Amino acid sequence: MPESGVTAERVRLGIVAGPDFEAEIKALDSTLRSIEAVLDLDQLRREIAELSEQASAPNLWDDQTNAQRVTSRLAARQADLDRVTSQRQRLDDLAVLVELADAENDAATRAEAEKELADLRRAVDALEVRTLLSGDYDSREALVTIRSGAGGVDAADFAEMLMRMYIRWAERHKYPSEVYDTSYAEEAGIKSATFAVKAPYAYGTLSVEQGTHRLVRISPFDNQGRRQTSFAGVEVVPVLEQTDEIDIPEEEIRIDVYRSSGPGGQSVNTTDSAVRITHLPTGLVVSCQNEKSQIQNRATAMTILKAKLLAQRKAEERAKIDEMRGNVTSSWGDQMRNYVLHPYQMVKDLRTEQETGNPQAVFDGEIDDFIEAGIRWRRTSGAAAATA
Template identity: 85%
Template sequence: MAGPDFDAELKALDSTLRSIETVLDLDRLRKEIAELSEQAAAPNLWDDQANAQRITSRLSGRQADLDRVTSLRSRLDDLGVLVELAEAENDAATLAEAERELTDVRRSIEALEVRTLLSGDYDAREALVTIRAGAGGVDAADFADMLMRMYLRWAERHKYSSEVYDTSYAEEAGIKSATFAVKAPYAYGTLSVEQGTHRLVRISPFDNQGRRQTSFAGVEVVPVVEQSDDVDIPEDELRIDVYRSSGPGGQGVNTTDSAVRITHLPTGVVVACQNERSQLQNRATAMGILKAKLLVLRQAEEQAKIDDLRGNVTSSWGDQMRSYVLHPYQMVKDLRTEQETGNPQAVFDGEIDDFIEAGIRWRRTHASQ
């Protein structure tokens, strides 16, 4: 590669990386890492395991983001120096090394740029993926199993933690459905572009006559809902009534106004407690029950939002997003982005980053239209 080409490439990559650094706001990122590190160092951190996991996971993700962009900046700067030295000495071997590094750095910066496009309300969340066999009988069940393995291998390649929550096996082969989590920052934003109907064309290994079979599987991706352990309830939203306890309870329980009934006015939720002798104890217990009930309501509201995001995956011809062809030729093609490859085996082994990145860019382009 000639010097001017190197110059143009390096300037373009430097501009892209500067844009990424601006979007990520490195000063803010470093400040957030410092705050999270301080929280993670608290001696009582693991007294609340859910909160501890949230803090440590967020810290790990933010630190990885910072390390990734600072490493790329260092590599890009070093590459510029390497090119200068190679061109000054007319060193063909070093220029070839610089060209290889340029290709690798370009690929890494493009991948990081895609991350900056994930700015939706739920994009930073972990992901829950459900795969269901569609039309195509046993071939569809086998295809669903192949897709599940593909995504788990993809997570493994990126060192993302995953956990299979439920698997319903088909009678002859494959799976009817499966649900698993990918526990990594931005897993939802990344994998959400995989949602839709996937189509497989191949010679069926389950057909004695060796006929070609078309089968379908549906992929559904939803964000993991983050819960708060504390529910703040303003006093003006509560009506608190005290009354005399009734029924069994031992000496004294029925002789004082110790029972407490709390009504949450905005929702109409009513809770009561009368099993403690102290009104204060009953009130504290009733408030705990009320918070639990309101948390359930919040979960239901969040689930309604998730259902809106979920859409309708019917696993048939109508909403195909990707086609996997193993016969009469070898090709995997995304029907939205036109991204394709002639190596289906690599795709089924988890090499789907090119498809995901193209999908994210496609989504951003179409969202702005």
């Protein structure tokens, strides 16, 4: 039935409330076609076939590093394909459901279609955001470091709140996470912490969270109940792969071992198993204390150090480009999000204008809207800078 005919029929039946399904489905179809073109589904299927052949080789696990790379890549690419094809099938099914609702003038079926439309719109929007993650390291896992800033004990407490927020976000998406190092503050909260989010595209996704975060609230640590402003910094770097060339000569590092502090299991706090590595040329310091073995902690700390050096190298390259463009950013520009608990309730991103009146949900890990807005903002601002 032509589109105009369907609309006339719905009017005749009195089904005029709610969304314009024809326009909505057409828009979703267009977005999905763009996503399918960007991902190049034929090439994606060929890559999956090649990886599947490699994964089925009987001697695959003779080289464990390569085996992990192949199986991880295969799982990620298969998930990409399944994610797109499942949304395409949902869209086709939605069109059939709408036809059924119109043909039978069934309010219950129409309500079901409206709910599915809303769910599908969110899923396609999230899928579209994923296609924007095309940077050199966007597909990597992420290393996140949170540090307390100005604000004393409130800042330390805020840093711990942010750490919990990101770990809860990972849990909501069923992304594994692992805390590598935590430096506890004396009264409450943390001075700093480093943890990994082990999922494909975790770096590209979380990298938009990097920057200075600001909290305004009535301090629970002030016996006079005064309002306190505190700050915490979030740093996100990609986890390195074996193919990344970051060579660190032994003479450029100093390794110290010490006894772990804070909560820990059996043997963790009873031996000098914690490791701190200082990169002498840059002054970068990383530490790891989550494993019982000093060897394991050293290996993990070296991985973190290499990731930070890689991120520093990329930042230096970006800084040179910004200098050539004449970009100058004030220190205030690093502040990217406000969390206000008093005198009103609001979380607002200063770059994207994304906001919500439910800070508790945000601290419980509901930050997808902020992340997606940040990814779109980054793509838009990057394109604008490229044409400046």
